[in-house]
Amino acid sequence: MNQDGKIKIGKIMDAHGIRGEIGVVVDSGDVSWIDDAEVLYILRKNIFEEHKIKKIRAHKKGFICLLEDFLDRNKAEEYKGREVWVDEDIFVSEDGDSLYLSEILHFEVIDSQLGPLGKIDAFSSNGIQDLLVITQADKEIEIPFVKEFVIDIDFENKKIEMELPEGLLQINEGGDADDPEQRQESHDEE
8 A cells, every 4th residue: 555655564463572673564465675664653543753764673463663752662552553664766676676566466367368457556466476456447366476477567658468377367257167057068068
């Protein structure tokens, strides 16, 4: 989620220790960027509070950090459950680096056979790979974002050209393979 040049990365799970450290769970599980972060924005009463980072280290599926104005555990506990955001410029890859998913948010996805599929609204994961979440009319589809499917990423025109395996989008339909009518239709097509 992007807003005002900031990207939501997760939420505060709990206070950690007695010195005011907070434990943050990162939605994507990727914390490779934490050394570049200088400030965290914590959403409180629909307002972004800016907090300078004093110390930060990776921990499990997120990180633990001490913010300059969090002096004790009580302060940290006040923020439990709050959303944590960072400046979106942290997530700009250098040439030759892997790209950050936030760099392709709202890009149009075009399949080489099916044509335009829609724009990327969000990201998800199936535990193995990142998924592009695209809303089409009244349904959401998830497409694995793997290099074998990507033909080209056009940053200037905000488009991703992909070659998806046949049948991949039908998986999103949620059909029941045990349904006799579907089996019959499948058999008739052969």
